[in-house]
Amino acid sequence: QFSNSLAAADIATGLHPYTNARLHETKGPLIMERGEGIYVYDISGKQYIESFAGLWSVAIGFSEPRLVEAATKQMQKLPFYHTFNHISHEPNIRLAEKLVEISPEQFTRVSFTNSGSEANDTVIKMVWYVNNARGKPEKKKFLARTKGYHGVTMASGSLTGLLNNHRDFDLPIIPVIHLTTPHLRTSGHDGETEAEFTARLLKEIEDTILAEGPETIAAFIGEPLMAAAGVLVPPAGYWQGVEALCRKYDIFLIADEVVNGFGRLGTMFGSTYFRFKPDIMVTSKQLTSSYMPLAAILFTEEIYDILADNTAKIGTWGHGYTTTGHPVATAVALENLKIIEERDLVGNAARVGKVFMENLQQLSSHCLVGDVRGVGLMAAVEMVPDKSSRKGFSQFGKAGGKAFASALQNNLIVRVLGDQLIFCPPLIITEEQALEVVARARTTLEEVADFVSC
Ligand code: PLP
Numbered sequence: 001q002f003s004n005s006l007a008a009a010d011i012a013t014g015l016h017p018y019t020n021a022r023l024h025e026t027k028g029p030l031i032m033e034r035g036e037g038i039y040v041y042d043i044s045g046k047q048y049i050e051s052f053a054g055l056w057s058v059a060i061g062f063s064e065p066r067l068v069e070a071a072t073k074q075m076q077k078l079p080f081y082h083t084f085n086h087i088s089h090e091p092n093i094r095l096a097e098k099l100v101e102i103s104p105e106q107f108t109r110v111s112f113t114n115s116g117s118e119a120n121d122t123v124i125k126m127v128w129y130v131n132n133a134r135g136k137p138e139k140k141k142f143l144a145r146t147k148g149y150h151g152v153t154m155a156s157g158s159l160t161g162l163l164n165n166h167r168d169f170d171l172p173i174i175p176v177i178h179l180t181t182p183h184l185r186t187s188g189h190d191g192e193t194e195a196e197f198t199a200r201l202l203k204e205i206e207d208t209i210l211a212e213g214p215e216t217i218a219a220f221i222g223e224p225l226m227a228a229a230g231v232l233v234p235p236a237g238y239w240q241g242v243e244a245l246c247r248k249y250d251i252f253l254i255a256d257e258v259v260n261g262f263g264r265l266g267t268m269f270g271s272t273y274f275r276f277k278p279d280i281m282v283t284s285k286q287l288t289s290s291y292m293p294l295a296a297i298l299f300t301e302e303i304y305d306i307l308a309d310n311t312a313k314i315g316t317w318g319h320g321y322t323t324t325g326h327p328v329a330t331a332v333a334l335e336n337l338k339i340i341e342e343r344d345l346v347g348n349a350a351r352v353g354k355v356f357m358e359n360l361q362q363l364s365s366h367c368l369v370g371d372v373r374g375v376g377l378m379a380a381v382e383m384v385p386d387k388s389s390r391k392g393f394s395q396f397g398k399a400g401g402k403a404f405a406s407a408l409q410n411n412l413i414v415r416v417l418g419d420q421l422i423f424c425p426p427l428i429i430t431e432e433q434a435l436e437v438v439a440r441a442r443t444t445l446e447e448v449a450d451f452v453s454c
Contacts, residue, residue, distance in 0.1 A: 002028050006043065030408070035062025038426045038433055040413065048408070051425045051437045052415040056227060056259045056378075057290035059427040060339050067291050070335035074328045083112075083325040092325035095334045099283075099296055102268060102337065106277055107298035112325040116258035116284035117151025119295035120221070123280055124155050124174060125319055127219045127252050130303055133310035136250075141175040141212060143205065143220040143251070145182065147229035150221060150256055159221055162228075177212070180204055182222075183232035185371060185390075194235045202241040214249040219280075224270025227259035230420045231380035233373055239276040246279075252303075254280040258295070259378075262286040262340055263427050266350030266376035273375065279303060286427075289336050292329035345427040349377045356434040360423070363438070366445050367454040368399065377429065381421040381441065383448065393419055399448050406447040412440040 002008045007028045015021060016029075031043045038061055040050045050062065060067070074091060081089050096110040111126075113119045124142070131139040142159060144150065150159035157165055158172030161181075166172060180201055181187045188197045209217050220242060226232040246253040255278035260270030264286065267273040271281065280303070284295035311317050323329075340346065353376040360372050360379055370384030383399040384390050393399055400416040407414045407421075415422035421444075425437060 004031075004043070006031055037061045037063060038429050046411065048411050048413045049425075049433065049437055049440065050413045051423045051441075052413055053424050053426045054290055055285070056264070056424045057285045059262060059286040059289045059345060060336060060343075061289075061426045061428045064289070064291075064336075064339065066335050066339060067289065067332050070331045071292070071328050074331035078327050080323075081327055082322060084320060089325075089327050091327045091330035091334060095296075095325075095330040095337075098334055098337055099298060102341070103281065103298050104269065104271060104277065106279070106300050107281060108301045109299050109304040111297045111299070112330070113295045113297070114293045114321060114323055114326070114329075115151070116256075116282065116295050117153045117156040118321070119258070119282045119284060119297050120150045120156035120159060120256065121153045122319060123219075123221075123254055123282060123297055124159075126280070126297070126299070126303070126307070127254075129310070129317070130252075130306045131218055133306050136215070138216050139218045139250075141177060141217050143208065143217060144176055144178050145180070145222055145226070146178045147181045147232070148178070148222060148226060148256075149228035150223075177208055179208065181226070181229060181232060182234040182238050183226070183229070184235050186232070195237070198235045198237045198241060201235070201238060202245065205242065205245055209245065209249050209251070214251070217249060217251050219252040219254050220246055221254040221256055223256045223258075224260050224274050224276075225265060225375055225378065227378070227424075228417065230382070230417055231374050231378050231422060233375060234274070239271075239274040243276045243278075252280060253278045254282065256282050258282055258284045259424075262337070263346035263349045264376055264378055264424070266346065266353050268346055286340075287336070288329060288333040291336070292326070292332045294326065294329040294333055296333075340427070343428070348429075349427045352429055352431050352434050353377045355431050356423075356425075356429075356438070359435060359438040360441070363442060363445065366442075366449070368445055368449050368452070374423070377423075377425055377427060379423045380417075381423075381445075383419045383421070383445075385452065385454065393452075399452050402451045403444055403448045406444045407440065409447075410440045410443050412437065412444065414441065414444075 010029045011025050033043045034041050039047050099110050144159045146161040148161040150156045154173050158174045161178040184197050255271045257270050261283040265273040281298045288294045363369050368383045370390040371382040385393050400419040404416040
C-alpha cells in the first residue's frame with residue numbers, strides 16, 4: 001500500500017508515542033527530513049511552518065550551526081563520561097553554573113536527568129528523601145491539578161492529571177490528590193468572578209490539606225501556565241495564594257517549567273511571569289532546544305543542605321542515570337542558553353507574542369472560535385459548535401481532527417488537542433512569520449467551518 005519504503009518499514013516495525021497504532025498502519029507516518037529556522041520539510045520536500053516548535057521545544061529554530069558545532073566539539077573531545085562517585089566534567093559544571101546564574105535567586109543547586117518525566121520522578125524521590133532526613137517521613141502526598149501534565153514514568157505519570165493516563169496504566173502509584181484545574185472559563189461556576197474563583201481554588205487546597213492532615217502533605221506541583229491542558233492561564237492571585245499555603249503548612253512548592261522555562265512566556269521562567277517563588281523548578285525541552293535529551297532540576301540551598309547532611313550520615317544520594325549530565329547534552333544546552341541570551345529571544349517572545357496574540361484575537365469573530373488565549377509565544381484557539389454556550393463538540397475532536405489535516409494542507413504544523421489549536425512557535429519567529437501563521441490558521445478554520453457547517 002505504501003510506495004515509500006520508509007513508511008512501510010515504519011508501519012512494520014514501529015510503535016509511536018500517543019498514536020493509535022492500528023490507525024497508523026493504514027494512515028502511515030508523516031516523515032520529516034530536515035529543518036531550517038521555523039520550517040521543517042518532509043521527505044517529499046514539502047515545507048511547513050512548525051508553529052508548535054516540535055513539542056513545545058525548539059526555541060532557537062531547527063538549524064542552528066552553533067549547536068552542531070558545540071555537539072561535534074564535545075563528541076570529539078569527550079563524547080561520554082558519567083558523573084557518579086565524585087566525577088565531573090566541564091560541560092556539566094558550566095551548565096549548572098549558568099542555570100544558577102540565570103534562574104531566580106533562591107535556586108543555587110542543579111541536578112540533571114534525561115527527560116522531563118525523569119526529572120519529575122527524581123523530584124518525588126528528592127522530596128521524600130529530604131522529608132525522611134528532616135524527621136518528617138509521613139509527609140509523602142503530592143498535590144497536583146486535574147489536566148496537569150508532568151510526564152509518563154510510573155511516578156511522574158501519577159502526578160499527571162489526565163484520566164486516560166491513569167486508567168490505561170493503573171496509576172497512580174504514589175499518593176497524589178488532583179485539585180481543580182485553575183482556569184476560569186472551563187472550571188469556573190456560572191457568574192463566578194475571577195477573584196471568587198481564585199478564592200474558591202485556594203479554599204479547596206487548604207480544605208484538602210486540613211482534611212488529609214498537613215503532616216502528610218509533601219509538595220504541591222504545577223505548571224505555572226498549564227500547557228498540555230490547553231494553554232490554560234491561571235486566575236490572578238492564584239500562585240501567590242498557593243505559595244502562601246505551602247509556606248503555612250510546610251509544603252514544598254514545585255514549578256514544572258518543562259514548557260514555560262527559558263522564555264516561552266516572554267519572561268525567562270513562568271514563575272517570574274506569575275511572580276511566585278518555588279522551592280524546586282523542573283526544566284527541559286527549551287533547555288537544549290531539544291537538540292539533545294536533557295532536563296535540569298533546580299533547587300534551594302536549604303534543600304541541598306538537608307540532603308547533603310543526610311548523605312554524610314548514611315552514605316550517598318543513591319540516585320542518578322548512566323547519562324546524568326551527559327557531556328554532549330550539557331555542552332549543547334550551554335550554547336543554546338547563550339544564544340537565547342545573545343539574541344534576546346526572551347524579549348522577542350514578549351514582543352512578537354504580543355503581535356501574534358492580537359492577530360489571533362481577530363479570529364474570535366469566526367463562527368467556530370469560542371476562545372483565544374495565551375501568554376507570550378504560547379496560545380490556544382478553541383473551536384466550538386455554538387459560540388454562545390461555548391460547550392464542546394458532541395463528537396470530541398471532530399473539528400480538531402479535520403483542522404490538523406487542513407493545516408498540513410496549508411503547510412502549517414499546529415498541535416491539536418481535542419478541538420483546540422495550540423501554537424507554540426520557535427522563539428526566533430519574526431513578526432512577519434507570526435502573521436503568516438495566523439493567515440494559515442484562518443484558512444484552516446475556513447476549511448473546518450465548511451466541514452462542520454458553521
Ligand atoms: N512536564 C511538562 C509540563 C511537560 O509538558 C512534559 C512533556 O510534555 C513533561 C513534564 C515530560 O517531559 P518528557 O516528555 O521530556 O518526559
